[in-house]
Amino acid sequence: MSPRSRTGELEQAVLETLWSAGAPSSGREVHEKLADRDLAYTTVMTVLDRLVAKDLVVRERDGRAFRYAPRLTRAAMTAELMHEALEVTGADRDQALVSFVGEASADDLAALRRALADLG
């Protein structure tokens, strides 16, 4: 498992800021909130644009600038990931993620319980 990249870590910090803001923020506001990280304003804007390109953040025009907001709340994004992990579509995309255990029938569960019981 490779460590997360610095860009990934920056994206996380910016998204955290947007999540805690509660309302759409301007790039300037995000930059101010991340002041202790000593980032250039353009770096923050680049990260925001990248998050928009990844469809994780939506932006709306506000006068001459943009305001940014997360597309999903943290809970909703978690739910989306859980859905992708649990989803049994029977299609080829199932193989993108490898689950510990997929769909289980009543017979499967009965067989499992018997095997456990036999171990004593």
Added chain:
Amino acid sequence: MPTPLVLGALAVMLAGPFPWALSRWHGLRRTPSAAMLLWQSTALAAVLAALGAGLSLTTDRLWVPPVATSDVVVAFLAGAMTAVVAARLLLSGHRTGTSLRRMRRMHRERVDLVARVDGGVSVLDHDLPVAYCVPGMTGSRIVVSRSTLTSLAPAELGAVLEHERSHLRSRHDLVLEAFTVLHLAFPRWVASAAARQEVEVLVEVLADRAAVRSGERRALLSALVALAGSSAPAGSLGSTGSSLAARVEVLRDTRSHRSQAAAVVLLAAAILALPTVLVVLPWLTGLHAG
């Protein structure tokens, strides 16, 4: 010897009846590593035999004078068929590879954004228990939910994580991907669906074995009960075709199957080696001589 005919017959055998029979031999799962080898060599031999049949038919007609117009036509058709088979494989490989990698990258990026990291494992804050891995060359992740951490005993969690680590370590995703590529390239007329399904079972069996090796069977079985019992959507109970029953059966079996394993490995080697030695080498030698 009519090389194209032998190779053609071999390709048909290895693409249809043979894998079909293999997928029905459930005892094969008791020697999962050897079985995996056999499936891979069968698939590779089938592809090579199919390509070889077309190529040797082309050369048969063109290398030996006199070359009649009909020979040119047959050679052209055979060459075109071979090119179609090769192109389908390449195209399917490209499509499958790009789409899998894209889905995995997008999933992994969002996991990194919302999950907390605990001992190298990404933890999603959710009430449903789940455990899976996101394979990848540039960064794989093992993901569990908070509920998995709270509902499993330490030994059970250890077994689950070892199972997932084994998937990542052994690059089971690449094996599955190869069989997906074959299936998408040739979805009909060949037993590619059965092959892929069986290989899916085998990677789970292999990961289970790895988890049991470093822990105890009880922990893995009770983890399976805990995660299978709660994560299945209510409407899907009673569905068939899951690999779980097969995994339980292999886990219960503690006997040694050395002789079966040895025989299966030999068979796997023979399937690849015999056509090469008996058919392809003479054909290539003939080309040089001619």
